[in-house]
Structures are given as C-alpha cells and as structure tokens.
Amino acid sequence: MSDDLIVIGGGIHGVATAFEATRRGWRVRLIEQYPRLAQGTSSRSSKLIHGGLRYLEQGQWRLVRESLQARRRLLRLAPELVELTDFHIPVFADSRRGALTIRAGLSLYALLGGLHADNRFCRLPRRAWSRLDGLHTAGLEAVFRYRDGRTDDAALTRALMHAACDRGAQLQLGETVRQVHLHRDGVEVETDRAGYRAAAVVNATGPWIDQLLARVEPAQPLPAIERVAGTHIVVPGRLRRGIYYVEAPRDARAVFVMPWRGQVMIGTTERVHCGDPAAVAPTDQEIDYLRETGAHYFDTRHVDTQQIIDAFAGLRVLPRADDSPFGRPRDTRLLSDRATRPRLVSILGGKLTAHQVTAERV
16 A cells, blocks of 8 residues: 655654644655664754744844744643753843844844743843853843743654654655655655655655755756754753853854753854765864853853863755855745645755744645
8 A cells, every 4th residue: 555645854854744744644654764763963953942033133033933933832732842941142342242132132032922921031130140150251241031942852853753653654764765756646765675655755854855856757956055064062061040142252153052961062053064964074173163162151160161072063954055154044945846736845944943834834
C-alpha cells in the first residue's frame, strides 16, 4: 500500500510536517539519512523559542508576530519541553543601541505579542546589578529584563516524532534517498534500501535542499541559496539569573550568553559556508570571536572563556544575496513543482520557533 505523504528529512521541520499530516489522518513515512533524528541544524541551534527581537531592526514585524504566537502555543502544548526564562539586555555607555532604543524595541515586541503577561518587561534598578551573574558594571547604564522561551531542540524534535509515530507514521532512519520520480498522480522515492510510493513528497532536508532537488525527475529548478553557518561554544560557568542578550564588541552583532546543561553556551556567528553541509565546523576565528564576547561582559568566576568544553556549528539556508547574512529576511519559503495539486513541496529556510506554522502551511 502506498503512502499519502513521504517526508524527507528528520529535522524539526520534517518531523513537524509528519506530525501535522498524521494529525489529519494521512499515511505518512519519514526518511532520514542519519541513524538519529536532529543530526543537523535541529541539534545545533541557539535552543530558543522566541519571536526574534533583533528582527524588529530589519522591519520583519510579521515574522516576529507569527513567532511570538507560535511561542505562546508551544508553551501551552509542550510545557515539559518549552519554558519561559528571563532575558537580560545590558546597555553600556558605548553600546550601539541605547536605552531608549531598547525600550522602544521591547515595547513593540510586547505589542506584537499581544500584550500578554509573558511579554512584559522592566528596567532593573541599579541595586540589582550586582546579582547578575558577574556581569561587568563599568560603564553600565541600564539593564532591561524580559521573558522568552528556550528548549532542547533535539529533544523537542524526537518528542514530536514519537507523537507522530504514535499516530501511525513510519520512520526510516539511516536511509539515503537516491532518486525521486514525479509521476502524473504521485511520486516514487528510491533509497539505498527500498522504493516507496506516495501521493506527494516533502523536501525538508534543510541545507541539503538543493542536493535533493538535483535528484528529482523531471528536473526541478534549483533555488539560488547560501548556507549560513552559526557557531556556538560551551564553556565552564554557571548563570543563575537567566540569559544575557549582548552586543559583540567587534561589530555590535547580537550574541546570547546562556545557561546550558550546567555550563554556559555562547552564540552565534554568521558566515557563508561553501561545500558539503555535513562538513560544517566551527572556525578558530569564530571561537575567538565568541570567547572575546563572553570575556568582555562577564567575570571569569561565572563565565570562564579560557576553557572550551564544546564547539559546534549548524547551518541555516537563506536566499543568495550580496549583503551580510545578518540582515537578510528569515521568512520561510515553500517551493512546489506546480501551482495546483503539487507532488513536491520543498521547505526553504525556517525557524525552530515557527516549525508548527511551517508544517501547517505545507
């Protein structure tokens, strides 16, 4: 018996699509090339379920509003996996974004979030600064606190797939797709182990999107994309007051310093990655950049950037452009082989926070 839908890719967007399809009663099969789920970007993100405060600077208000709505929904549906935590934004005399700018941004953020209690923010009194996990106070002019969500991205992916399998989804791990044939009324997917038939197929391979499209017959147009790498490092330390949202001293990019499994994670960077998506890895320059950022803001008793416990890099896919990846839109695009009754839908881009929204659109 053939499937209704074949999903290729076991990251958060592929798994969410499989779950949404099974929720509607469809027969679904998910194929993942690695022996485990979330082996790519979905285990190498910043672990945040958030609206994307920095996207307000780029005028991406619709994306922020959609993400904040998705965050509220996830907090309600998966409280054991998604939790609210305090975020702190310190403003120094030499910060590019002053206190008035931060206050205006947080006010708009709360407005786009619907003015719920979860979106309230405050300016911390000076007497509270000494309790902020060794944050340097020389030149400190203000500290704002708001709340946003965090998760274990890989655990969230696995839990969602488990729920999809409970509804009847079939999971094929460690299986590589060799060819996808689009027929008039369906598709045939050939892997290194077997062949499968379905009414349609979803390309949720993330940074492998163009490689999979190159295996489709008849040939499909390949989008002009860039794979943008983001590196995180994990160092010794303990943050008890939540997550810190700081400006990198080199270029004023937004960087998070956050607690992670009893240690401290700092990230992320953005650089164009050329070559095999599986070969992405942190560079020495990125590690130095993140170490410098952590040391610039925190006492070594709380964040010891001299010791690197772990460093990892993930990839996001963005439309190719001439400008910096930092300022490009983060909207998710869906590509299909034809305008009506598509046999193939490819997910280009996508945010961890909005995975359910993306799956519903698919």
